Amino acid sequence: MKLANPLHYPLAVLCGGLFLVGGVRVAKLPSWVALPGAVVIATGGGMALKAREPETLDLGNPALEREVQSIRQKVQILTRQADVLKVEATRLLTEANQMELLGTVQYACDRAHELPAKIDHLARRLKGGDSLLSVADLQKQLTEANAKLTSSSGPAQEQWGKLIVSLNRNIELAKQGEDARQAQIVSLSTLISDAAGVLQQLQNKLRKADLSNASEATALQALSQEFSGFQENLELLIS
Numbered sequence: 279m280k281l282a283n284p285l286h287y288p289l290a291v292l293c294g295g296l297f298l299v300g301g302v303r304v305a306k307l308p309s310w311v312a313l314p315g316a317v318v319i320a321t322g323g324g325m326a327l328k329a330r331e332p333e334t335l336d337l338g339n340p341a342l343e344r345e346v347q348s349i350r351q352k353v354q355i356l357t358r359q360a361d362v363l364k365v366e367a368t369r370l371l372t373e374a375n376q377m378e379l380l381g382t383v384q385y386a387c388d389r390a391h392e393l394p395a396k397i398d399h400l401a402r403r404l405k406g407g408d409s410l411l412s413v414a415d416l417q418k419q420l421t422e423a424n425a426k427l428t429s430s431s432g433p434a435q436e437q438w439g440k441l442i443v444s445l446n447r448n449i450e451l452a453k454q455g456e457d458a459r460q461a462q463i464v465s466l467s468t469l470i471s472d473a474a475g476v477l478q479q480l481q482n483k484l485r486k487a488d489l490s491n492a493s494e495a496t497a498l499q500a501l502s503q504e505f506s507g508f509q510e511n512l513e514l515l516i517s
Contacts, residue, residue: 290323345463346401352470353393359474360390363481370484379495382502383480389509390477393470396516400466404459413452419514420445426510433500434507437472441465441511466515473508476501 297316301307307315364387371380423445427438444465451461480501487494 290320290326293319293323295320342404342460342463345460345467346397346404349463349467349470350394350397350401352467352474353397356470356474356477357390357394359477359481360387363387363477363484366481367484370489373489376489376495379499379502382499383484386502386505386509389506393509393512396513397466400516404463413449416445416449416452420449422514426514430507433504437504437507437511441469441514444468444515462515466512469508469511469515473505473512476505476508480505 295316297319301315364384367380367383367387371377371383420442423438423442427435427442430438444461448461448465480498483494483498483501487498489495
């Protein structure tokens with residue numbers, strides 16, 4: 279627990295003051311006992327209150343900081359949702375011919391656990407007033423996204439197309455000397471929301487599907503791969 283200045287937390291100071299007054303006047307404690315006790319209570323209370331506060335990122339932009347904190351919460355929810363899905367898939371997919379599908383679902387869910395640490399790493403990189411990435415870095419991301427676009431199809435191709443639009447917008451902001459961090463974070467937030475939607479579809483379909491039906495199993499496999507595709511998009515933006 280981090281140290282905190284109790285003077286920044288009036289409630290902690292009040293508790294310490296009440297102990298001091300009560301200890302001296304009611305409990306008849308000597309001042310050399312009551313005073314250190316009051317200091318300990320005020321300091322401990324300040325530390326406890328500070329620990330309950332959300333971590334500040336010092337990004338120099340309140341709106342940007344709110345977006346990052348929102349993304350952190352979304353990723354935590356996504357991770358918990360992936361854990362639930364993994365347990366359900368392990369319980370439902372038990373036949374030998376379902377092992378490939380089970381492995382695909384488990385792999386997608388396991389990768390979701392990588393996201394919180396990556397978002398925290400991104401938050402540390404966001405500090406400072408400059409754009410998150412230089413134009414050259416954004417162009418590199420755009421080149422990678424275009425390569426993925428040409429080698430993909432179906433929902434994955436649509437995902438890469440959306441990401442390319444976002445990257446082009448961020449490049450224009452960076453060229454104009456604007457703070458591209460906000461646009462980068464909005465792109466991430468949209469991707470995470472979309473990924474959560476696909477994960478929910480996968481969970482719903484898994485619960486209702488006739489798993490002996492090959493076409494339904496194929497649809498589940500496609501949704502798992504679509505979810506993994508969102509994670510690829512996220513990694514490219516965070517890299």
